[in-house]
Amino acid sequence: xxxxxxxxxxxxxxxxxxxxxxxxxxxxxxxxxxxxxxxxxxxxxxxxxxxxxxxxxxxxxxxxxxxxxxxxxxxxxxxxxxxxxxxxxxxxxxxxxxxxxxxxxxxxxxxxxxxxxxxxxxxxxxxxxxxxxxxxxxxxxxxxxxxxxxxxxxxxxxxxxxxxxxxxxxxxxxxxxxxxxxxxxxxxxxxxxxxxxxxxxxxxxxxxxxxxxxxxxxxxxxxxxxxxxxxxxxxxxxxxxxxxxxxxxxxxxxxxxxxxxxxxxxxxxxxxxxxxxxxxxxxxx
Amino acid sequence: xxxxxxxxxxxxxxxxxxxxxxxxxxxxxxxxxxxxxxxxxxxxxxxxxxxxxxxxxxxxxxxxxxxxxxxxxxxxxxxxxxxxxxxxxxxxxxxxxxxxxxxxxxxxxxxxxxxxxxxxxxxxxxxxxxxxxxxxxxxxxxxxxxxxxxxxxxxxxxxxxxxxxxxxxxxxxxxxxxxxxxxxxxxxxxxxxxxxxxxxxxxxxxxxxxxxxxxxxxxxxxxxxxxxxxxxxxxxxxxxxxxx
Numbered sequence: 001x002x003x004x005x006x007x008x009x010x011x012x013x014x015x016x017x018x019x020x021x022x023x024x025x026x027x028x029x030x031x032x033x034x035x036x037x038x039x040x041x042x043x044x045x046x047x048x049x050x051x052x053x054x055x056x057x058x059x060x061x062x063x064x065x066x067x068x069x070x071x072x073x074x075x076x077x078x079x080x081x082x083x084x085x086x087x088x089x090x091x092x093x094x095x096x097x098x099x100x101x102x103x104x105x106x107x108x109x110x111x112x113x114x115x116x117x118x119x120x121x122x123x124x125x126x127x128x129x130x131x132x133x134x135x136x137x138x139x140x141x142x143x144x145x146x147x148x149x150x151x152x153x154x155x156x157x158x159x160x161x162x163x164x165x166x167x168x169x170x171x172x173x174x175x176x177x178x179x180x181x182x183x184x185x186x187x188x189x190x191x192x193x194x195x196x197x198x199x200x201x202x203x204x205x206x207x208x209x210x211x212x213x214x215x216x217x218x219x220x221x222x223x224x225x226x227x228x229x230x231x232x233x234x235x236x237x238x239x240x241x242x243x244x245x246x247x248x249x250x251x252x253x254x255x256x257x258x259x260x261x262x263x264x265x266x267x268x269x270x271x272x273x274x275x276x277x278x279x280x281x282x283x284x285x
Numbered sequence: 286x287x288x289x290x291x292x293x294x295x296x297x298x299x300x301x302x303x304x305x306x307x308x309x310x311x312x313x314x315x316x317x318x319x320x321x322x323x324x325x326x327x328x329x330x331x332x333x334x335x336x337x338x339x340x341x342x343x344x345x346x347x348x349x350x351x352x353x354x355x356x357x358x359x360x361x362x363x364x365x366x367x368x369x370x371x372x373x374x375x376x377x378x379x380x381x382x383x384x385x386x387x388x389x390x391x392x393x394x395x396x397x398x399x400x401x402x403x404x405x406x407x408x409x410x411x412x413x414x415x416x417x418x419x420x421x422x423x424x425x426x427x428x429x430x431x432x433x434x435x436x437x438x439x440x441x442x443x444x445x446x447x448x449x450x451x452x453x454x455x456x457x458x459x460x461x462x463x464x465x466x467x468x469x470x471x472x473x474x475x476x477x478x479x480x481x482x483x484x485x486x487x488x489x490x491x492x493x494x495x496x497x498x499x500x501x502x503x504x505x506x507x508x509x510x511x512x513x514x515x516x517x518x519x520x521x522x523x524x525x526x527x528x529x
Contacts, residue, residue, distance in 0.1 A: 051376050052375070052376060052528070053372060053375055053376065053528060054528060054529075055528055055529055073378055073380075076376060076377060076378040077378045079376075081373075081376055083369065083372065085369050086368075087368065087369045087370045087372060087373055088370065089294060089298070089368070089370055090368065091298040091301070092294065092297055092298060096294070096297050100290065100293070100294045100297075101373070101377075103290040103293065104287065104290055104373075104374065104377035104378075104379060105377060105378065106378070
């Protein structure tokens with residue numbers, strides 16, 4: 001399997017402060033990769049480097065084998081980006097936004113028309129095609145951004161917090177779209193604050209903290225490394241967590257402590273892995 | 286072609302509110318025309334020309350400057366810092382030259398629309414003006430150089446306030462000192478030399494000479510070309526600095 005993204009010893013400094021410090025990771029073609037980390041961990045900076053918006057201080061980043069610094073023009077046609085903030089042109093319609101992007105990616109007139117219709121159908125927005133961006137809902141704006149990012153059939157899609165600020169229904173719709181894009185062959189690289197999102201969508205996840213990669217693997221592998229069962233015990237208003245490789249050892253631990261009040265045995269989650277590695281709950285972000 | 290794509294998106298936006306744009310863009314030159322042309326300048330002649338005929342080319346230079354600068358610069362500043370939609374252009378497979386040129390052409394397009402609209406109104410008032418090839422060339426250069434100045438300023442600005450400060454410190458003094466409302470032959474030599482450092486001075490001189498049928502100041506057109514080169518190279522350097 002080829003690498004869609006390869007990051008080797010990446011570093012980035014701003015005014016002498018290292019926001020990325022020797023980051024290395026690899027995302028294989030066809031993966032949905034979740035990039036998790038607290039605010040200020042370096043996720044957005046890493047994405048800015050990968051999408052050619054910022055140059056690294058040291059290290060290399062490759063997309064489809066091409067260096068993002070040495071061959072930015074080549075790299076740009078491989079990826080599509082859905083940014084966290086609304087980056088649509090608000091004074092244009094949904095269709096005009098897609099057309100603008102299609103023109104920037106040099107699609108011919110017939111290809112543009114066909115692709116715009118396909119994508120409006122894909123994101124279920126054919127009826128809103130001629131509405132101004134300012135007149136549609138937040139969920140529709142996000143779906144327009146997804147359609148825009150896909151217009152040139154990118155092999156790799158960066159999604160930066162794709163469901164932030166969306167209601168539950170719109171969020172599920174975006175999840176379906178991500179799965180749909182992946183099943184059509186796009187590799188997906190997503191950052192998210194929602195651990196359930198990463199668990200629901202990602203084949204592999206990387207946890208980044210203070211600019212460094214803390215762990216990379218499938219959600220299942222990461223949970224296994226920590227312990228697939230967790231024991232939560234509450235004492236004086238604080239909850240402590242212990243992790244065990246199986247339910248038996250977790251039960252044994254509880255029995256040995258002879259205190260079952262306020263003790264819960266449950267399967268560990270990716271959020272547990274995240275907290276153990278970064279020392280913070282995602283919800284605190 | 287890529288530069289045209291950038292302009293295309295602006296044209297799509299502008300066509301929806303063209304009447305409103307025209308109205309707002311014509312307001313200030315018409316006010317200048319009334320205040321200076323009819324009010325202050327009634328009965329005055331400059332170098333044998335009525336003040337009204339004298340001031341109209343200056344107001345056209347001023348209109349071209351303001352609308353080109355704002356059309357290119359203020360829009361780019363907002364797209365870059367507020368809407369963040371400029372990042373989408375940076376991530377597209379287009380060259381820096383196309384991107385800068387496209388952004389500047391938005392200013393040129395808007396500048397020409399506003400200046401020509403004002404010119405049509407002004408021709409009703411001052412029909413003696415000679416609108417020929419040299420006038421068109423001077424107007425195009427004016428729009429081009431201030432559009433590139435707008436792009437340069439927008440790429441350098443770190444905040445919206447920076448852009449406002451630039452307008453207050455650079456454009457506002459130029460509005461009144463750039464040979465728009467008075468003849469440079471009337472000012473002391475030291476001030477005259479300083480005023481020649483302002484790009485608008487050369488734009489006013491060229492537009493006025495062309496419109497009044499005076500001998501054309503080719504050295505001022507050359508100066509405009511020099512400013513244009515300076516601002517376009519500055520824009521390229523500022524764009525490069527953004528990705529560091």
